[in-house]
Amino acid sequence: MAKTIVEKIFSRICERDMSAGDVMMAPVDGAMIHDITGPLAIHKFHEMGGERVFDPSKVIMLFDHQVPADSISAAELQQFMRSFASEQGIFNYDLREGVCHQVVLEKGRAAPGEIIVGSDSHTCMYGAVGAFATGIGSTDMGFVLRYGALYFRVPESIRVDVSGTFPEWVGAKDFILSLAGDIGADGATYQALEFTGEAIRRMDMAGRMTCCNMAIEMGGKAGIVPPDKTTWAYVGERRDSVPFDLASDEGASYAAWKSYDVSDLEPQVAVPHNVDHVVAVGEVAGTPVDQVFIGSCTNGRFEDFRDVAGILGNRRFSDDVRVIIIPASREEYLKTLRAGYIERFVEAGALVEAPCCGPCMGGAFGLLAPGEVSLSTSNRNFRGRQGSAEAEVYLASAATAAATAIAGEITDPREVV
Amino acid sequence: MRIWVFGDDIDTDAIIPGRYLTIYDPKELAMHAFEGTRDAFRTDVREGDIIVAGRNFGCGSSREHAPLALRGAGVRLIVARSFARIFYRNAINTGILPVVCPDIGDIGEKSRIAVHPEAGYVEADGVQYRIEPVPAFLRKIVDAGGLVPYAREIEEVETCTGSRQ
Numbered sequence: 001m002a003k004t005i006v007e008k009i010f011s012r013i014c015e016r017d018m019s020a021g022d023v024m025m026a027p028v029d030g031a032m033i034h035d036i037t038g039p040l041a042i043h044k045f046h047e048m049g050g051e052r053v054f055d056p057s058k059v060i061m062l063f064d065h066q067v068p069a070d071s072i073s074a075a076e077l078q079q080f081m082r083s084f085a086s087e088q089g090i091f092n093y094d095l096r097e098g099v100c101h102q103v104v105l106e107k108g109r110a111a112p113g114e115i116i117v118g119s120d121s122h123t124c125m126y127g128a129v130g131a132f133a134t135g136i137g138s139t140d141m142g143f144v145l146r147y148g149a150l151y152f153r154v155p156e157s158i159r160v161d162v163s164g165t166f167p168e169w170v171g172a173k174d175f176i177l178s179l180a181g182d183i184g185a186d187g188a189t190y191q192a193l194e195f196t197g198e199a200i201r202r203m204d205m206a207g208r209m210t211c212c213n214m215a216i217e218m219g220g221k222a223g224i225v226p227p228d229k230t231t232w233a234y235v236g237e238r239r240d241s242v243p244f245d246l247a248s249d250e251g252a253s254y255a256a257w258k259s260y261d262v263s264d265l266e267p268q269v270a271v272p273h274n275v276d277h278v279v280a281v282g283e284v285a286g287t288p289v290d291q292v293f294i295g296s297c298t299n300g301r302f303e304d305f306r307d308v309a310g311i312l313g314n315r316r317f318s319d320d321v322r323v324i325i326i327p328a329s330r331e332e333y334l335k336t337l338r339a340g341y342i343e344r345f346v347e348a349g350a351l352v353e354a355p356c357c358g359p360c361m362g363g364a365f366g367l368l369a370p371g372e373v374s375l376s377t378s379n380r381n382f383r384g385r386q387g388s389a390e391a392e393v394y395l396a397s398a399a400t401a402a403a404t405a406i407a408g409e410i411t412d413p414r415e416v417v
Numbered sequence: 418m419r420i421w422v423f424g425d426d427i428d429t430d431a432i433i434p435g436r437y438l439t440i441y442d443p444k445e446l447a448m449h450a451f452e453g454t455r456d457a458f459r460t461d462v463r464e465g466d467i468i469v470a471g472r473n474f475g476c477g478s479s480r481e482h483a484p485l486a487l488r489g490a491g492v493r494l495i496v497a498r499s500f501a502r503i504f505y506r507n508a509i510n511t512g513i514l515p516v517v518c519p520d521i522g523d524i525g526e527k528s529r530i531a532v533h534p535e536a537g538y539v540e541a542d543g544v545q546y547r548i549e550p551v552p553a554f555l556r557k558i559v560d561a562g563g564l565v566p567y568a569r570e571i572e573e574v575e576t577c578t579g580s581r582q
């Protein structure tokens with residue numbers, strides 16, 4: 001029977017025929033825990049009678065949400081996780097490397113055809129390398145830490161075919177926001193979003209990560225891009241790997257098949273307070289903002305900062321805006337630094353922080369006061385997500401964020417260059 | 418018993434804001450449930466209260482703090498037209514029964530509601546609405562009283578023996 005890539009991954013791992021709707025306890029190739037959801041997962045592991053984790057080499061531990069520890073309770077939780085790591089022989093990236101999802105990919109801890117779980121909803125980002133990856137809660141993670149497996153239901157897939165060439169200053173983030181606007185915040189619940197088509201094949205890894213990252217914003221269980229040359233080159237630089245074919249069969253059955261042409265796509269903005277409330281930037285242009293945040297696992301990569309530098313040129317950011325720039329990882333930070341962009345951002349008036357989640361989740365610093373407005377390159381604009389429930393958060397690409405930071409109001413990036 | 422009515426797309430940041438995620442105690446989390454978005458909840462909620470919501474309840478983050486906060490507040494039943502996937506599993510794991518009732522009509526806080534998970538329906542203001550059964554593989558976990566007691570009963574897991582649901 002013709003299979004989707006997701007059905008193939010489950011069939012491959014289980015060495016038997018699996019198709020959408022099948023339920024099984026499947027072994028996982030990796031399990032990621034971080035400082036926020038990790039401690040509870042460890043408690044649950046113990047409550048379940050766990051003594052040794054299933055395989056320390058498959059557990060990925062790091063701290064990114066509240067780093068460096070911003071409270072005594074955060075420090076205690078990190079201390080607790082550190083001692084669990086050393087007692088179990090788990091390698092802990094600690095707070096050195098950056099945002100969990102970026103780190104998992106750049107350290108080669110996810111690869112095509114693998115099943116990876118993470119106790120974080122944006123774990124679906126690893127679909128960018130052709131892995132089946134999904135976010136789970138802490139109790140489920142406790143179970144995974146103990147048994148190395150979890151109940152899965154093989155999901156149906158929605159095929160998203162993307163054709164055309166992106167106009168200048170329009171890219172992956174604009175596309176994925178427009179998709180969320182089209183299918184809605186629950187448009188892919190329990191399903192996998194499979195991204196294909198020439199525009200995806202031409203897209204760099206950074207853009208594919210942005211697309212897969214936001215699958216969860218449509219309720220998706222996973223986002224996935226069938227591995228191609230770009231994927232294998234990325235993975236090959238990071239771990240030993242032998243490329244193999246992994247793509248959906250012709251005639252595989254899909255829950256839905258969507259086709260888009262991005263040739264005329266305009267920069268997109270999600271307006272408060274829903275990720276699927278998406279408009280072309282022109283509709284909200286001129287809205288004054290108090291803060292611009294450029295970073296997160298969605299758009300905190302070198303390619304994003306290259307766009308910011310391209311828009312910025314020799315100008316300054318508006319003095320009326322707090323511009324917070326946070327590379328998603330140490331690797332991305334170094335690339336951006338070596339390209340000279342960090343110096344430019346600091347000269348232009350931005351605050352550049354060390355890799356972490358920063359204001360994205362409203363857990364650490366960079367929170368918003370009541371009535372304040374922020375434009376952010378992250379993935380969620382829920383009420384209260386970045387501080388006060390009376391604040392407003394707009395979501396957009398790094399290019400739109402840069403243009404907005406220069407003008408002090410929401411601005412179409414195509415109008416400032 | 419009081420009914421708390423919510424709309425569509427209630428996200429986990431609304432249920433428990435990010436700044437409280439260093440807390441794990443359900444009772445303490447409950448003191449911040451819906452802080453800033455529905456402040457009456459944390460002061461007025463009582464043991465046994467029911468939440469009735471629209472589509473996509475619990476969307477967003479994987480934080481188990483969200484169902485824990487509701488459990489700490491005394492909520493054991495949430496009836497919604499649909500749930501976000503991670504929240505659904507987390508709710509079951511934390512001892513809350515998520516009841517999927519796709520066609521439930523307009524429910525007000527004054528409505529009379531009785532939930533009959535075994536019989537497969539919700540009765541609200543005299544009208545019966547069918548509910549979707551908990552998938553069989555999760556039923557075992559519900560019956561065991563949650564994933565922790567379920568896990569304690571097994572020595573090892575058998576992987577890849579599939580069944581169709």
Ligand code: SF4
Pocket residue numbers: 064065099100101120122296297298356357360361378379
């Ligand atoms: S950057 Fe934001 S979305 Fe990504 S893992 Fe951190 S808090 Fe979550």
